[in-house]
Amino acid sequence: MSASCADTMARALCAVLLVCVAAASAATLHARALNNRPVIGVLSQEVSPTVAGIYGNHSSYIAASYVKFLEGAGARVVPIMIAQNSSYYKDVVSRINGVLFPGGATYFDNQQGYADAGAILFSLAEQLNARGDYFPLWGTCLGFELITYLAAGRREHRAWCDSENEMLPLDFKPDFAESRLFKSASKEVIKILSTENVTPNFHHWCITEKNMTKFGLSEDWRVMSTNKDSDGFEFVSTIESRSRPFYATMFHPEKIGYEWKEKHRTPHDAHAVLTMQYFADFFVNEARKSSHKFSPNGEIELIYQYQPTYTGNRTIYQQLYFFNY
Ligand SMILES: *[C@@H]1O[C@H](CO)[C@@H](O)[C@H](O)[C@H]1NC(C)=O
Ligand SMILES: *[C@@H]1O[C@H](CO)[C@@H](O)[C@H](O)[C@H]1NC(C)=O
Numbered sequence: 219m220s221a222s223c224a225d226t227m228a229r230a231l232c233a234v235l236l237v238c239v240a241a242a243s244a245a246t247l248h249a250r251a252l253n254n255r256p257v258i259g260v261l262s263q264e265v266s267p268t269v270a271g272i273y274g275n276h277s278s279y280i281a282a283s284y285v286k287f288l289e290g291a292g293a294r295v296v297p298i299m300i301a302q303n304s305s306y307y308k309d310v311v312s313r314i315n316g317v318l319f320p321g322g323a324t325y326f327d328n329q330q331g332y333a334d335a336g337a338i339l340f341s342l343a344e345q346l347n348a349r350g351d352y353f354p355l356w357g358t359c360l361g362f363e364l365i366t367y368l369a370a371g372r373r374e375h376r377a378w379c380d381s382e383n384e385m386l387p388l389d390f391k392p393d394f395a396e397s398r399l400f401k402s403a404s405k406e407v408i409k410i411l412s413t414e415n416v417t418p419n420f421h422h423w424c425i426t427e428k429n430m431t432k433f434g435l436s437e438d439w440r441v442m443s444t445n446k447d448s449d450g451f452e453f454v455s456t457i458e459s460r461s462r463p464f465y466a467t468m469f470h471p472e473k474i475g476y477e478w479k480e481k482h483r484t485p486h487d488a489h490a491v492l493t494m495q496y497f498a499d500f501f502v503n504e505a506r507k508s509s510h511k512f513s514p515n516g517e518i519e520l521i522y523q524y525q526p527t528y529t530g531n532r533t534i535y536q537q538l539y540f541f542n543y
């Protein structure tokens with residue numbers, strides 16, 4: 219082997235190595251920028267008097283399906299109590315990487331209830347994002363209604379409608395693929411979402427595009443899809459904020475994998491599960507962009523400290539976590 223050949227080979231090898239080193243350090247940097255131990259707060263809500271009477275008069279609950287939804291995408295969950303002072307919420311938010319407002323059934327004007335706690339959390343999330351501290355929010359069903367209610371300055375703008383136990387494909391807006399929520403979805407996920415009855419709707423309130431405009435929400439909030447209730451009344455089914463990492467769906471992705479009420483038509487087929495997982499992965503990936511550290515209390519406040527109760531034979535939920543505030 220001539221010296222010049224060895225030289226050429228060495229240089230080529232060296233170039234390859236350099237490329238690999240460069241790629242590896244970019245990957246390391248990227249991995250370091252993400253927080254792969256995300257903790258997401260799930261807001262609890264008031265227990266209805268009937269459910270309370272059966273299970274021991276606890277003050278609040280979280281349906282276990284929301285916990286499983288987030289855990290199944292690689293997050294840990296901390297329950298956020300209602301009826302606390304603002305230092306409690308400020309402290310929690312400084313140590314977690316996002317908040318999920320679950321669906322359910324409660325009133326926005328209950329003193330010290332779900333909406334009052336939600337208002338504090340929403341405003342803290344706005345403040346964090348305004349100063350460049352990435353902090354995502356997700357709302358499902360009642361959580362969607364809570365988000366637009368709060369964004370509208372606590373002004374009621376829901377229309378009464380009927381989409382109870384309706385499984386629907388999304389009617390996507392022409393520019394839906396420009397949204398952050400859908401721009402990275404695979405063709406398969408979009409095809410399933412737009413053609414199959416995979417989005418589980420369970421609501422008697424609807425947010426309309428008309429009221430989003432009327433209540434000043436159209437500028438910041440992008441509507442990616444709409445749907446029609448059983449009477450053909452059109453409602454908004456997915457939204458995201460243009461200025462902050464806030465997202466909401468009117469339907470319940472988490473029920474697909476984790477709720478099994480027989481009278482419900484909730485799909486459990488592989489395509490439906492794929493869409494549930496898409497939404498869970500998306501939101502947990504958003505939380506990975508938040509660098510808050512869940513310390514110094516270790517795991518002590520995480521959901522692992524609580525036992526879910528079997529409620530599948532008396533409520534629409536398989537399991538509930540109960541709390542006394
Ligand atoms: C809940 O409170 C009501 C009214 O005080 C009482 O009648 C009921 O037995 C309680 N339920 C349980 C499970 O403790
Ligand atoms: C707020 O509530 C916490 C308990 O969650 C308590 O330890 C703290 O002293 C309260 N702070 C204020 C300012 O009332």
Ligand SMILES: *[C@@H]1O[C@H](CO)[C@@H](O)[C@H](O)[C@H]1NC(C)=O
Pocket residue numbers: 374375376377378424425426428429
């Ligand atoms: C708009 O909001 C009002 C409440 O402020 C409600 O009564 C009405 O039904 C809503 N209309 C539509 C079209 O969403």
Ligand SMILES: *[C@@H]1O[C@H](CO)[C@@H](O)[C@H](O)[C@H]1NC(C)=O
Pocket residue numbers: 528531532
């Ligand atoms: C529901 O299941 C529980 C066991 O977890 C049982 O004690 C209770 O009697 C059941 N209730 C009904 C109405 O079937």
